[in-house]
Amino acid sequence: MLDVVIIGAGPAGLAAAIACREADLSVVVIDEFMKPGGRLLGQLHQEPDGVWWNGIEETKQLTTNAYKLGVDILCGVSVHHIEKIEQGWKVHTNETTFTSHNLLVATGAAEVPAPIPGWTLPGVMSIGAAQVMTNVHRVRVGKKGVIVGVNVLSAAIARELQLAGIAIHSMALPAINTVTKDAGHPRKVMEALLRIAHLAPSALIRFGSKLAKNDWIRNMALKCYPKNGVKMWDMPIHLRKAVIRINGKDQVESVTMCKVTPDGERIKGSEETVEVDFVCIAGGLYPLAELAAVAGCPFQFIEELGGHVPVHNEQMETPLEGLFVAGNITGIESAKVARAQGSLAGLSIVKKMKKSTDIEERLNEAMAYVKQVRSNATIQFHPGIETGREKIAHAFKEHQHIS
Structure with missing residues (x-):
């Protein structure tokens, strides 16, 4: 025994x-x-x-x-x-x-799965799966992709993918549904990001994160959030855009994004299509x-x-x-x-x-x-x-x- x-x-x-x-x-x-x-x-x-x-x-x-x-x-x-x-x-x-x-x-x-229309297509994976494929198995997950979900885990692994020579178009929120209530809410996501802003390569982002600890400044920051996102490691992070659909016939071909309000509500008529060949979903x-x-x-x-x-x-x-x-x-x-x-x-x-x-x-x-x-x-x-x-x-x- x-x-x-x-x-x-x-x-x-x-x-x-x-x-x-x-x-x-x-x-x-x-x-x-x-x-x-x-x-x-x-x-x-x-x-x-x-x-x-x-x-x-x-x-x-x-x-x-x-x-x-x-x-x-x-x-x-x-x-x-x-x-x-x-x-x-x-x-x-x-x-x-x-x-x-x-x-x-x-x-x-x-990992917590975060369902998005089209998430069963080949080329869609969890952010953790992308990490294992890249760093453990040395398998390239794709040429250019989007990360859906802005959190501690996705920020860390996105950098790992970049270091492996994989292009990340951007990180964006998931559209709000019953599973992604907090993950798709810009204000709540910003509060979470304040805990990792010290890792940002930009001194401006680090300084701005200290100011953003004030509620009023956070609200203003969300209302005035750059339409092209805030870049970290030259990768745009979007808090006012959400991925609402993953498109493709036999594999991932693109994603559809739309602008959202500070409370995560979709803005009609703001949809855009981004061509990518893989999508990583970061649900926590x-x-x-x-x-x-x-x-x-x-x-x-x-x-x-x-x-x-x-x-x-x-x-x-x-x-x-x-x-x-x-x-x-x-x-x-x-x-x-x-x-x-x-x-x-x-x-x-x-x-x-x-x-x-x-x-x-x-x-x-x-x-x-x-x-x-x-x-x-x-x-x-x-x-x-x-x-x-x-x-x-x-x-x-x-x-x-x-x-």
Whole structure:
């Protein structure tokens, strides 16, 4: 019987495996993808200090350390069921069944689809799929495209596509529908963009973002927003235009855009056609937590964390004995935060399995480090992340009290 099974070979899962193996625990890491790394594999961006964050290199470091410690990483293996047993957990996969005293679910996040007429045409993909095809598989997604959805994720990946020599005509809003209420609302999108304006290459944009923190200035900025968009990395970002339709017979041939009011309402007669051969839809991310649900873990909906997240405490423990979580399953944050959470979860498992004189001190240091990484994060996907963390910690205490 293993000491721990870890589902997910992303930054959280690999960091946790390393922490567990350093304490000589037996570990198996399972991931359905063909190689370890998770979303790290597709990430490539330049930090404000000029340093490049290369997800593939970060993955190499983590996997090298894990293999040196004897971590067994099984890729191309899918988990389809989890059940609680008296001594721990039973994890059923498409190849075999594992039993372990502890289980860490580090399954990450998935993208939210944003339907647009024509979105089933070949050449339409999620922004995350474009990232993986470009940075992992080295496949050119097209010659010229449009990104539908203006958010933290789309801005970061748009730059990655440009660096790969792919032309981006522009980024624009999705037309407002029942799914895209916030994503298609210019005012709400502008508020979200203020959190990443410090990454802009233009000093004018950075300065303007500071002024735009005032409500009155934001409203004026939207009313006077340039008809050709505001350029970032020579790529127009439109907050007063929306993509209302993707056109083509057998594949993407063009998109139809129209102007919108500051509240996102279409302006009739303003339609225009833009010829492109691919479209990326950026709908955002949500915690991929189905396996935690199968395990019987209680959940809480917390908007600041990106949706429904498994109830857990600051040490990444859930209310279920021997079940731990880490990474974006606990809330949408950066890969750096996920890695720090993974190390913390690993130490929590070590604490449970082994009585060590220094484990409490190391746990406290790991918890402090997670907070430090979070506070220093270049990009935050959701506002009020600290409030979200407080809410989930309170939910854990409430559940413990009820139990």
